[in-house]
Amino acid sequence: MNQDRKYTRSQDSSLLVRSINASQRYMKAFSRCIPSKPLRPSLPPTFYRSAAALLLPASSFPLPNSSPPHSLVETFASLCQRGAFSDAIAAMVSLEGHGLRADPISYLNLIKLCIRNNAVDEGRLVHRHLSSDGDHPKLFLSNTLMSMYTKFGLLDEARQLFDRMGERNVVSWTTMISVMTNLKRNEEALRLLISMQREGVAPNMYTFSAVLRACQTLASLWSVHCCIVKYGLESDVFVRSSLIDVYSKFGDLDYGYRVFKEMATRDLVVWNSIIGGFAQGGDGYKAINLFTQMRRMGFLANQGTLASVLRACTGMVVLEMGRQVHVHVLKHERDLILNNALLDMYCKCGSLDDADAVFLRMSERDVISWSTMISGLAQNGRSSDALKLFDSMKILGPKPNYITIVGVLFACSHAGLVEDGWYYFRSMKKLFDIQPGREHYGCMVDLLGRAGKLEEALKFIQDMNFEPDTVIWRTLLGACRVHKNATLAAHAAKEILRLEPDDEGAYILLSNIYADSHRWNEVEQVRKSMGDRRVRKEPGRSWIEVGKKIHVFIVGDMSHPQADGIEKELSRLISRIANIGYVPDTDFVLHDVGKEQKEESLRYHSEKLAIAFGVLNSTRSKPIRIMKNLRICGDCHTFAKLVAKSEDMTIIIRDPVRFHHFQDGACSCGDYW
DNA sequence: ATAGGGTTAG
Incomplete structure (x- = not known):
């Protein structure tokens, strides 16, 4: 199989060509706009003219002598309204040159145009223009500027503006809270919720649907939920979909479902929240049932729904159902996330031919696509293909991340490639700038254990710079079982039971190990402590x-x-x-x-x-x-x-x-x- | 003017 030919990088053909001569086009537009009536006859034309004269050196737009200056204001307004972006900016420069100001609605339109055109510099220019008279811009304009900065990813500038605003309302606060939740600075977001109320600004449904995502503990979620009830905002669809989502993420699916059931009106996102909740929470069956219900109610699934449903199929490993969902995915064949979900579904359902086909057909592949495929191959026992794919990725794929390397090490250990495993483990920091983490250490224990180097594995665990967890000990235990090392197995089992006293498998293994060496006293002891703890036995299914x-x-x-x-x-x-x-x-x-x-x-x-x-x-x-x-x-x-x-x-x-x-x-x- | 849902490991 020719990997290089097979896995070619998708072509990125997004060339942005912009050739705008703003002033030329402005002149044309200006000549077309001869106002019939002044928009806002406030000060006499002579005032403007004399004020403009003082500022004139900065102006690149000499006014035609015949036109009264307020027609420039009108022209500007009309350009903003019509969406003639670059002309409007040029007109604004000219306004400033003449020391003029237009109406706030025009500026609002203009800022929106900046956002739509992704015009960062022009956006800053508008901001400067609005502040140039030394006053704060109108509150709602400042808010719009803030949201413009956040949309451009200029979060420091948004924050600065927020800090310097003379007056802040619920919109300003909510915008700032959204910035914080998007940055995952969750504490800061919650603190802002407190500060705003202290300043006498009441949060609304916008605020809560944003702030809910910042709840990192069940306790904080409860307090925010209380607050929502107190403000009487619990019935808003946005708030509810957030509530469903956050309760589900904390594993409280029952509560999420209760919120869902209580709702009188539901929209697609609400359905997606609850389906996603069950899909991620491991109850794929419920997720798929809800999906059926949703369609029966006449909702049309979108990419988000399908990604969750695919995940549910993945969790239940139901290949045939996954194939049926695949049919719906064809409608969105360019959706990267959806294709990744499909890829994972086929890998996890053990159908690598299908996974291969999806991977090859994808028009775009990100680090998740490659990682999914690499781990998928390794998990299905095709480790050498996984490593070959990783070689291709190094040449023509995106930069590997933490999870990619977990898959690579997993493949090394399963293929018995001890040397390669060591190589990647030791050089991952240098090669890919990824610090080895818990999972990587786990793979190394597996690698060594699998190769029968049990003592080396134990030493490796002891030399780790963090506390070994049950996953690591279970890995070692598995190796001991295969290589029949009772002493070390007993050690590992004890460590597991120290961390998780209810681990049934560890008890059984420990008791079996003692029984094999006829240490009946110890067998009795293990069985007793198992009885004492009333270890719950998850039945095999x-x-x-x-x-x-x-x-x-x-x-x-x-x-x-x-x-x-x-x-x-x-x-x-x-x-x-x-x-x-x-x-x-x-x-x-x-x-x-x-x-x-x-x-x-x-x-x-x-x-x-x-x-x-x-x-x-x-x-x-x-x-x-x-x-x-x-x-x-x-x-x-x-x-x-x-x-x-x-x-x-x-x-x-x-x-x-x-x-x-x-x-x-x-x-x-x-x-x- | 401000808001909610989707994909990779263990």
């Missing part, structure tokens, strides 16, 4: 898409309508693979029951039920795809490999972290996960 429906299996639960068939199929599969060497591996069950019971409980692991169901309903031409909430156990892993071989089919199982593509008696993970 697997699901599979068959016939446009999602079938969920829970460990030991045989309530599925086809339970009898599944039971028979399970027996058939077990006896078939027993012929090619399957022996139930009961190491993966807690050592507190007899051998037969252990085999019995293994038999009903949720992924086995799902595999049996999948095989039963399979056409053999397509791979069967199973999703799991927990990591696959070693026995089910062997089971899947052997079933794939004996039934001559591909089985794809996704656990919370990676994919297992089972084919011909082997797995893409190389028996390491």
Whole structure:
């Protein structure tokens, strides 16, 4: 595969060509505008003329002798109103030269024109003109100037203007608050909310929909929510969509949903907020249900909706549904975010051919597109392709970021490329200006552990400049399990339990490790502390898409309508693979029951039920795809490999972290996960 | 004049 040819950079053809001769065009326009009636006959023409004479040296626009000066004011007003931008600016310069001022509405129009034309220098010129008489511009003009500066990204200038304004109203404050929330200076935003009220300015719905995004703790959200209720602004759609969004981001989806349900009127953004909330909060099922409801109510999905729905599909790993959403995405084929979401959906659903096709067809690729594809390849066991793609990215892609490097290191560790991993880890700061973070360290522990360098991995953890978390210890624990190092495993498990006393997997492993070395006292102790803590056991769950429906299996639960068939199929599969060497591996069950019971409980692991169901309903031409909430156990892993071989089919199982593509008696993970 | 929703890792 020729990577260089395949992954070519999209052409950026946005050349801005501007050739404007403002004064020429102004002259034409000026000659066309002979006013019939003076707009605002305030001072006598002679006044203007004499005032203008004092200032005249600065003027590049000598007035025609025949025209009275106030016609210049009128011309300016008319140019601003008609949107003749550069002519209006030229006219303004001339006004200033003559010491004249026009009406505020014209200036308002002109500032809007500056924004529309992205004309920074002209904007500053207008600001200077409005302040040139030493007075503050009118309040609403100052506000408009502030919002102009924020739209240009000139936040310091906006702030300066705000600080120097003689008078500030709710609009000024809200604009400033928006600046702060956009900068993620959340404390500052909340402090502004307090200051404005102290100065006697009451916030309105604009203020609250902006300030809600600055709530970083549930407590601050509650206080702001109280404030909203107090001002009687809770029913505003904007405020509500913000409320839904922020409650969802704090994981309080129930509350977000309550706010949603209470609403009498909803618009598209409100729907998108609640769908996005569930999609991001991991309840893809609810997100998709709401999407269906939304369409039933006659709302047309836009890019935002579809991106959330794709994320929901990604979270549930429902490839077929994702494909259906893909059809809707075609309407917005140039939307980068949407394409990235699509790319991720295909990667996470284990369909790399589709992901490849999307990636190649994208008209524009940003760092997220490349990172998604690199991690996607690595997670699906195609590490060397991931690294090749990274090489192309270095040549013709955007600058890699923190997450890109996580994907690259993940690929190195999965391909067993210890040296490359070290190289990227050590040089990421120099090469890409990225400081190694927690996730990078985690990848390195994986890299070393996978290669069997367990002591080195432990030393690496101890030498880190931050506290190891459970993710790091679990990584080491996984390596210990594969390389059968009981001592180190016990150490890692203890560390995990110190940080997360309810980690069921760590208890089981620890107890099994002790049992293997016949240290029954310790086994007893572990089991006791597990009982004391009443460790909640998240039941294993697997699901599979068959016939446009999602079938969920829970460990030991045989309530599925086809339970009898599944039971028979399970027996058939077990006896078939027993012929090619399957022996139930009961190491993966807690050592507190007899051998037969252990085999019995293994038999009903949720992924086995799902595999049996999948095989039963399979056409053999397509791979069967199973999703799991927990990591696959070693026995089910062997089971899947052997079933794939004996039934001559591909089985794809996704656990919370990676994919297992089972084919011909082997797995893409190389028996390491 | 000021406001709300979407994509990458773990």
